[in-house]
Amino acid sequence: MNAATTTPAGRGSSGPGGAEGSAGDQGAAGGWFTPRTPAGPPGNAPASPGGERVRPPAAPATQPPPAPPAASGVPGATAAAASGSPDAIRIRRTLAEVAPVADQMTSYFYALLFVRHPPLRDLFPVAMDAQRDRLLRALLTAAEHMDDPAVLTDYLRHLGRGHRKYGTQAAHYPAVGEALIGALTRYATRTWDGETEAAWIRTYTTISQIMIDAAADDERKGPPWWHAEVVAHELRTPDIAVVTVRPDQPYPFLAGQYASLETPWWPRVWRHYSFAAAPRPDGLLTFHVKAVPAGWVSNALVHRARPGDVLRLGPPAGSMTVDHTSDSGLLCVGGGTGIAPIKALVEDVVEHGRRRPVEVFYGARTDHDLYDIDTMLRLRQAHPWLEVRAVIDGKTPLPDVVRAHGPWDEYHAYLSGPPGMIRSGIDALRGVGVPHERIRHDSLDELVAATG
Ligand SMILES: Cc1cc2nc3c(=O)[nH]c(=O)nc-3n(C[C@H](O)[C@H](O)[C@H](O)COP(=O)(O)OP(=O)(O)OC[C@H]3O[C@@H](n4cnc5c(N)ncnc54)[C@H](O)[C@@H]3O)c2cc1C
Ligand code: HEM
Numbered sequence: 001m002n003a004a005t006t007t008p009a010g011r012g013s014s015g016p017g018g019a020e021g022s023a024g025d026q027g028a029a030g031g032w033f034t035p036r037t038p039a040g041p042p043g044n045a046p047a048s049p050g051g052e053r054v055r056p057p058a059a060p061a062t063q064p065p066p067a068p069p070a071a072s073g074v075p076g077a078t079a080a081a082a083s084g085s086p087d088a089i090r091i092r093r094t095l096a097e098v099a100p101v102a103d104q105m106t107s108y109f110y111a112l113l114f115v116r117h118p119p120l121r122d123l124f125p126v127a128m129d130a131q132r133d134r135l136l137r138a139l140l141t142a143a144e145h146m147d148d149p150a151v152l153t154d155y156l157r158h159l160g161r162g163h164r165k166y167g168t169q170a171a172h173y174p175a176v177g178e179a180l181i182g183a184l185t186r187y188a189t190r191t192w193d194g195e196t197e198a199a200w201i202r203t204y205t206t207i208s209q210i211m212i213d214a215a216a217d218d219e220r221k222g223p224p225w226w227h228a229e230v231v232a233h234e235l236r237t238p239d240i241a242v243v244t245v246r247p248d249q250p251y252p253f254l255a256g257q258y259a260s261l262e263t264p265w266w267p268r269v270w271r272h273y274s275f276a277a278a279p280r281p282d283g284l285l286t287f288h289v290k291a292v293p294a295g296w297v298s299n300a301l302v303h304r305a306r307p308g309d310v311l312r313l314g315p316p317a318g319s320m321t322v323d324h325t326s327d328s329g330l331l332c333v334g335g336g337t338g339i340a341p342i343k344a345l346v347e348d349v350v351e352h353g354r355r356r357p358v359e360v361f362y363g364a365r366t367d368h369d370l371y372d373i374d375t376m377l378r379l380r381q382a383h384p385w386l387e388v389r390a391v392i393d394g395k396t397p398l399p400d401v402v403r404a405h406g407p408w409d410e411y412h413a414y415l416s417g418p419p420g421m422i423r424s425g426i427d428a429l430r431g432v433g434v435p436h437e438r439i440r441h442d443s444l445d446e447l448v449a450a451t452g
Pocket of ligand 1: 258271272274275287288289290291292294295296297298299337338340442443
């Protein structure tokens with residue numbers, strides 16, 4: 001594809017095969033968006049002169065984007081009134097139009113991407129399963145939240161770092177952007193016009209540049225992934241395994257975080273698993289994995305993995321970590337394998353040697369599902385500041401039990417488990433006055449995406 005002549009994808013094409021790109025377009029670089037060499041400070045607005053991108057002739061920006069505030073890196077941030085910046089308004093209008101046809105648009109987006117850039121297909125899993133909409137959904141969500149720069153930048157930087165493990169390079173971003181514009185052009189026919197297209201191009205340019213810059217920063221700090229050899233595998237119940245691995249190089253992380261993990265049996269299929277122990281001097285990492293019905297990665301880890309097998313790990317992620325500058329108590333609620341990061345948090349408090357009250361509520365459907373209760377009770381015996389209560393599903397739901405043991409206004413709360421449990425836990429705690437900034441949990445969107 002000739003960069004100088006590339007136009008937004010899909011205009012007027014009758015289908016992915018009819019799009020103007022050809023299967024010979026091997027390199028994804030160029031086009032209307034040329035990523036800046038990631039040298040400048042992260043988050044700088046890429047639509048600035050340094051961006052040097054070629055605007056499509058069909059999409060003149062008759063209304064230029066509001067000037068980005070120097071530090072935010074996100075156009076439109078200053079103009080974010082209740083109604084949003086002009087770009088945000090246009091983007092939301094498009095989103096409302098495509099929402100009912102999101103599935104078709106996702107299929108079309110990938111078809112465009114792979115027909116025009118066949119080598120990119122190899123970066124994705126063989127089966128594009130139910131999670132295939134995550135890339136597009138994230139793009140659309142990010143575009144929708146362009147007026148919330150702090151949250152957005154944080155999210156996108158994390159995403160950009162995480163993309164290194166897929167083999168994503170800066171030069172791939174224009175291809176994805178063109179497929180996005182192509183799909184929107186086809187499915188947002190009522191709201192699409194030159195200004196809307198220009199708004200999307202500006203927005204995509206900003207989003208991608210934040211990801212590209214974050215990945216470049218991360219390159220200086222660590223590898224895109226780690227190999228990790230299974231050194232122990234213990235089946236705790238017929239469907240829960242405790243898997244311990246040895247990374248091939250130091251793997252820095254914090255208790256309460258999680259890693260994405262790929263098994264040799266499902267190449268390029270990555271799933272998240274929480275660290276079940278705080279960082280240890282021997283560098284080993286432990287995960288608690290529950291095999292879910294028909295689940296690819298979980299069944300492989302529980303029923304197939306054995307010592308000697310080599311997995312791949314992505315970088316650590318997650319903000320469910322302990323603030324060691326505070327003395328406040330920790331209220332920890334773990335359901336099922338959600339107890340794994342809670343155990344790591346308790347160990348973290350032990351290692352920091354500060355005596356602060358830690359109250360653990362361990363929820364499970366049956367006694368049999370309390371697969372790690374012995375470990376938790378041993379920890380309680382050793383540490384008088386720790387309380388552990390097992391709560392079996394019954395007449396009183398877990399959040400009600402937690403609430404009844406309050407007050408919790410002096411505590412930081414940590415919730416880990418199925419999304420439904422986290423949601424009801426948040427409601428219960430907010431209901432008794434715990435402010436949301438003192439409630440930590442993994443991203444509900446990620447968890448919902450994981451459990452379908
Ligand atoms: C932040 C985070 C941390 C996580 N930590 C852990 C952890 O420590 N231990 C752990 O075991 N898992 C954890 N998970 C879930 C894990 O990432 C996978 O989603 C899970 O192992 C299923 O993957 P799979 O490939 O086996 O199933 P998939 O092939 O993705 O799914 C197969 C089918 O099972 C359904 N399904 C997925 N999960 C469940 C479920 N829990 N119950 C019922 N049906 C389900 C899917 O909707 C789908 O229909 C975590 C998820 C997130 C987002
Ligand atoms: C602004 C641009 C992009 C956004 C917002 C985005 C977002 C996402 C998200 C949210 C996921 C889900 C998994 C995760 O959280 O890591 C994902 C997966 C993925 N992305 Fe991106 N992405 C972008 C660009 C790209 C590019 C340029 C490539 C390279 C071709 C790429 C390749 C992949 C691959 C291979 C996966 C894994 C898919 C799977 O597991 O099924 N992404 N992306």
